[in-house]
Amino acid sequence: MAFRGAVITFPGSNCDRDMAVALEKVSGEPAIRVWHGDADLPEGVDFIAIPGGFSYGDYLRCGAIASRSPIMRAVIAAAGRGVPVLGVCNGFQVLTESELLPGALMRNAQLTFTCRTVPLTVENSQSLFTAGYEAGQTINIPVAHHDGNYFADTQTLDRLEGEGRVAFRYADEVNGSQRSIAGILNQAGNVLGMMPHPERAIEPELGGSDGRALFESAIKGLVDS
Amino acid sequence: MKVRVYVSLKPGVLDPQGRAVHHALEGLGFAGVDDVRVGRFIEMDVADDTTDEALDDMCRKLLANMVIENYRIEKLETA
Numbered sequence: 001m002a003f004r005g006a007v008i009t010f011p012g013s014n015c016d017r018d019m020a021v022a023l024e025k026v027s028g029e030p031a032i033r034v035w036h037g038d039a040d041l042p043e044g045v046d047f048i049a050i051p052g053g054f055s056y057g058d059y060l061r062c063g064a065i066a067s068r069s070p071i072m073r074a075v076i077a078a079a080g081r082g083v084p085v086l087g088v089c090n091g092f093q094v095l096t097e098s099e100l101l102p103g104a105l106m107r108n109a110q111l112t113f114t115c116r117t118v119p120l121t122v123e124n125s126q127s128l129f130t131a132g133y134e135a136g137q138t139i140n141i142p143v144a145h146h147d148g149n150y151f152a153d154t155q156t157l158d159r160l161e162g163e164g165r166v167a168f169r170y171a172d173e174v175n176g177s178q179r180s181i182a183g184i185l186n187q188a189g190n191v192l193g194m195m196p197h198p199e200r201a202i203e204p205e206l207g208g209s210d211g212r213a214l215f216e217s218a219i220k221g222l223v224d225s
Numbered sequence: 226m227k228v229r230v231y232v233s234l235k236p237g238v239l240d241p242q243g244r245a246v247h248h249a250l251e252g253l254g255f256a257g258v259d260d261v262r263v264g265r266f267i268e269m270d271v272a273d274d275t276t277d278e279a280l281d282d283m284c285r286k287l288l289a290n291m292v293i294e295n296y297r298i299e300k301l302e303t304a
Binding site: 060061064065068096097102103104106107108109110111149151152176 | 238286287290292293
């Protein structure tokens with residue numbers, strides 16, 4: 001089965017090309033580019049990536065307007081059918097605003113835009129996206145965000161932890177996130193949102209390749225299924 | 226009809242922006258400011274027959290993020 005990955009572009013997305021390159025390099029198949037105003041996803045898409053950037057200029061709230069765009073109705077429907085959806089950085093914000101993932105991303109506690117490579121702890125190595133890692137493993141992935149401070153109420157946080165839905169945690173303090181959460185899964189395990197950028201760490205030439213296993217896991221999981 | 230929507234962070238949600246503003250006020254020598262919360266103010270011109278239900282819907286579906294924010298609607302009837 002040939003892998004058909006799609007990358008959504010909103011006005012203001014700026015990591016969409018990096019995401020498309022990462023999908024192509026790892027899968028060997030060209031990524032399909034999808035515009036935010038489209039009402040439908042291309043036929044047979046089996047992986048959807050929502051990239052980083054500043055969709056709609058981050059007006060109102062980060063990811064809020066993008067989450068109500070025409071294409072997101074199709075993405076939400078696809079996620080409901082079990083199609084894997086990966087949201088990175090602004091993509092994570094779009095996923096929480098869409099209510100595909102719980103919680104919200106607030107302004108970084110220290111108020112500064114943080115752009116550096118940070119260590120993450122892999123918390124869950126059983127998901128489609130994280131099967132290529134070992135639980136407890138530390139990986140180094142770049143972050144670049146102003147609003148990555150994950151917030152959810154205590155009950156939601158307890159549920160995420162109890163259900164093994166915390167995929168990645170910051171090994172060091174980065175942005176004030178509740179329980180140092182860097183990435184979470186939905187209940188079905190087919191939607192992952194994370195602030196760090198795995199697509200910026202897929203080969204040594206980029207300064208690191210710890211993000212590659214995420215794409216490899218997801219693509220292998222799909223092609224094998 | 227003019228409608229004003231005030232969106233504010235829920236009590237208990239840390240407001241780093243408010244904290245920075247608070248700190249700046251202190252730096253300017255203003256004493257006695259206990260806390261600062263920064264919110265958002267949205268003014269809309271809507272048809273006079275817009276229902277309260279529709280306004281609530283706008284707030285819940287887009288203008289406020291109900292995970293972290295509350296909203297308050299103020300209607301200014303134009304005579």
